[in-house]
Amino acid sequence: MNWGIIAALGLLFTFNTVNGQLDPEIVDEIIPEITSQGGEAKLNCTVVNKQSGHTVHWTFMDSYAGGDIISNDKDIFITNPECKEGKKKYEVIVNKFNQRETYMLKINCLEFVDYGYYKCYIQIRGDSSASWPSKIGYLVVQVPPTITSKNVAVKQLDEGQSGFLQCEATGVPKPNITWVRSDGGMLPGGMGALWNSTILPLNNITKDNRGLYKCVADNQVRPPDVYLVALQVFFKPETKAVQDTVGQAQNRQFDAKLECRIATTTLRFQESWYTLRIKNVEANDYTKYFCIAQNRIGRNATTMITLFETMECQGANCPTYEGLGASAISVSLLATISVVTLAKLLL
Numbered sequence: 252m253n254w255g256i257i258a259a260l261g262l263l264f265t266f267n268t269v270n271g272q273l274d275p276e277i278v279d280e281i282i283p284e285i286t287s288q289g290g291e292a293k294l295n296c297t298v299v300n301k302q303s304g305h306t307v308h309w310t311f312m313d314s315y316a317g318g319d320i321i322s323n324d325k326d327i328f329i330t331n332p333e334c335k336e337g338k339k340k341y342e343v344i345v346n347k348f349n350q351r352e353t354y355m356l357k358i359n360c361l362e363f364v365d366y367g368y369y370k371c372y373i374q375i376r377g378d379s380s381a382s383w384p385s386k387i388g389y390l391v392v393q394v395p396p397t398i399t400s401k402n403v404a405v406k407q408l409d410e411g412q413s414g415f416l417q418c419e420a421t422g423v424p425k426p427n428i429t430w431v432r433s434d435g436g437m438l439p440g441g442m443g444a445l446w447n448s449t450i451l452p453l454n455n456i457t458k459d460n461r462g463l464y465k466c467v468a469d470n471q472v473r474p475p476d477v478y479l480v481a482l483q484v485f486f487k488p489e490t491k492a493v494q495d496t497v498g499q500a501q502n503r504q505f506d507a508k509l510e511c512r513i514a515t516t517t518l519r520f521q522e523s524w525y526t527l528r529i530k531n532v533e534a535n536d537y538t539k540y541f542c543i544a545q546n547r548i549g550r551n552a553t554t555m556i557t558l559f560e561t562m563e564c565q566g567a568n569c570p571t572y573e574g575l576g577a578s579a580i581s582v583s584l585l586a587t588i589s590v591v592t593l594a595k596l597l598l
């Protein structure tokens with residue numbers, strides 16, 4: 252045994268224990284706290300060998316000021332408003348067990364701004380701050396997702412055009428974004444049924460891409476946020492004859508009604524019926540008719556309706572002959588014509 256070493260250890264020991272006391276220490280690591288917005292967080296700072304002349308402080312390292320001192324032992328040092336009924340923003344609860352003292356910092360009514368690093372240190376009067384024991388704890392305030400780009404409720408595009416839909420979201424942790432079609436259909440451009448990105452590309456769209464699109468922002472913190480946007484697609488009208496052929500007898504004051512359905516889809520399939528009424532059909536009316544529809548995008552004129560000659564009156568407005576004299580027939584015809592005129596005015 253080298254007595255010199257023992258003497259040196261003795262000296263060290265003496266040096267370490269001023270007045271026979273051990274130096275104060277923070278003994279345990281500060282367990283990081285992960286909790287939700289609106290809730291409360293608890294950070295423990297456990298110290299040993301704390302004597303008079305020592306004070307335990309909590310600071311918030313991520314404050315705007317860059318290190319606000321929150322507490323001095325169990326007293327709150329910074330402004331401490333009541334954040335909900337009977338609850339102040341900060342509390343320090345001290346528990347003693349033998350030589351161990353736990354300074355539990357309780358933060359109530361958690362907000363996103365409370366997120367960050369908290370430092371606990373023991374201030375030793377007379378020593379320079381560089382030698383004060385300290386430990387750092389971490390607080391994560393989870394925030395449910397908020398979609399911040401809900402500014403468009405309806406997106407309008409012409410067939411063949413390109414564009415995109417946008418779904419930006421905030422939240423802690425950063426939310427996952429999922430685009431789907433509300434009706435469960437496929438997304439444009441062969442992208443399948445799901446798209447996990449803030450930007451949903453709409454390339455060279457077709458009328459089948461019209462519909463309701465849904466963006467879900469989810470980060471496992473309830474509730475997820477949802478954004479619905481309707482995609483309107485303008486396209487060339489589509490025409491279709493109600494009946495390809497219409498018959499009517501000539502020169503007897505009978506009318507012919509040619510009907511055509513025109514689809515001018517935007518969001519939902521909107522179909523309108525258009526009627527061409529040919530009054531008092533004559534020989535030179537027997538021909539082919541076209542239903543031409545045109546809008547800003549283009550025109551469609553494929554539909555053809557043929558008006559052909561029949562021997563008898565055709566259609567709903569034909570006169571009936573049963574047991575009626577000649578004068579009665581002419582009255583009936585006049586009545587028919589007046590009804591037709593009215594119908595035309597209403598169309």
Ligand SMILES: *[C@@H]1O[C@H](CO)[C@@H](O)[C@H](O)[C@H]1NC(C)=O
Nearest residue numbers: 282293294295296346353355
């Ligand atoms: C913090 O300390 C208190 C009191 O000593 C104890 O009840 C609690 O379990 C501790 N929490 C953590 C996360 O260590």
Ligand SMILES: *[C@@H]1O[C@H](CO)[C@@H](O)[C@H](O)[C@H]1NC(C)=O
Nearest residue numbers: 427428429430445446447469
């Ligand atoms: C897209 O998001 C959904 C829902 O969050 C998830 O189930 C799926 O695995 C994700 N797909 C990809 C390719 O990341």
Ligand SMILES: *[C@@H]1O[C@H](CO)[C@@H](O)[C@H](O)[C@H]1NC(C)=O
Nearest residue numbers: 410411412413454455456457
């Ligand atoms: C857009 O789509 C149409 C129909 O699917 C196709 O004929 C055309 O080539 C496409 N245009 C581009 C630029 O991809």
Ligand SMILES: *[C@@H]1O[C@H](CO)[C@@H](O)[C@H](O)[C@H]1NC(C)=O
Nearest residue numbers: 424425426427428469470471
């Ligand atoms: C995002 O999605 C991925 C894959 O589905 C998943 O592993 C991850 O936990 C999700 N993130 C959040 C914050 O929900």
Ligand SMILES: *[C@@H]1O[C@H](CO)[C@@H](O)[C@H](O)[C@H]1NC(C)=O
Nearest residue numbers: 487488489490491551552553
């Ligand atoms: C006109 O509309 C019909 C559907 O009614 C469609 O099949 C046809 O392709 C369209 N024609 C043109 C030139 O767009």
